Amino acid sequence: MTRRWTPSPTLRASAAVHGAALLGTLAVPSAWPWAVGALVANHAVLVAGGLWPSSHLLGPNLTRLPEAAVRRREIALTIDDGPDPAVTPRVLDLLDTANARASFFCIGRIAEQHPALCREIVQRGHRVENHGFAHSNAFSLFGPGRMRRDIARAQAVLGDITGQAPRFFRATAGLRNPFLDPVLHGLGLQLATWTRRAYDTRTGDPDRVFHRLADRLGPGDIVLLHDGHAARTPAGEPVILAVLPRLLQTLAERQLHPVTLNQALS
Secondary structure, X not given: OOOOXXXXXXXXXXXXXXXXXXXXXXXXXXXXXXXXXXXXXXXHHHHHHHHOOOOOOOOOOEOEOOHHHHHOOEEEEEEEEEOOOOOHHHHHHHHHHOOOOEEEEEOHHHHHHOHHHHHXXXXXXXXXXXXXXXXXXXXXXXXXXXXXHHHHHHHHHHHHHHOOOOOEEOOHHHOOOOOHHHHHHHHOOEEEOOOEEOOOOOOOOHHHHHHHHHOOOOOOEEEEEEOOOOOEOOOOOEHHHHHHHHHHHHHHHOOOEEEOHHHHHO
């Protein structure tokens, strides 16, 4: 049987605050300003947890690989917002050259347009994971029904295309709300964010992007790059293509092994 969803301590505390505010106001109506203040503070904590991608306040969140993977000197390359027919095949070639594996968080509606490319990702030894269907900038404002429909639609599309059901989910920009954890639990997915990001959808300077990722990079880190929506270098090249060869060389020099999230947790 599927394990029942258990709310995080923060969500349990939030429910308790709401209950106490209601009962307190009923018992002592003049205390309503204190109740309102408590609710405002509570919601501020929930919003902060949703705006902080690495937060564990709203539920489990994979931000680093487990200790067994650290001992094996593994890191996870995760690549978001594709597949992009102009960029993803070149990324795959670079990964092949380095014998590296990566997890591609693909957008469902884009995967529908390029199913052969999604299949190629898997055929070349990588994993396709769930980045939602619409990749809406308003994802963190979705209610539970709309959120579930979006994620479930992407799960069905990606699973049908690749023959492998995604195991991990990543929200648009990592932003979420308290509804996400029970939705993911019901769909059998695990939230995964990152340890290191380079803002490579906005920064086209390859040196800056490289150093944001490589400085203090070590075993257990989850690295975020983008093959879709990638910023362009001054020469007009997607920045991931300028950075990835140098990053892969650095990983080899540090004896770090790029694996998929699935491999790291298996």
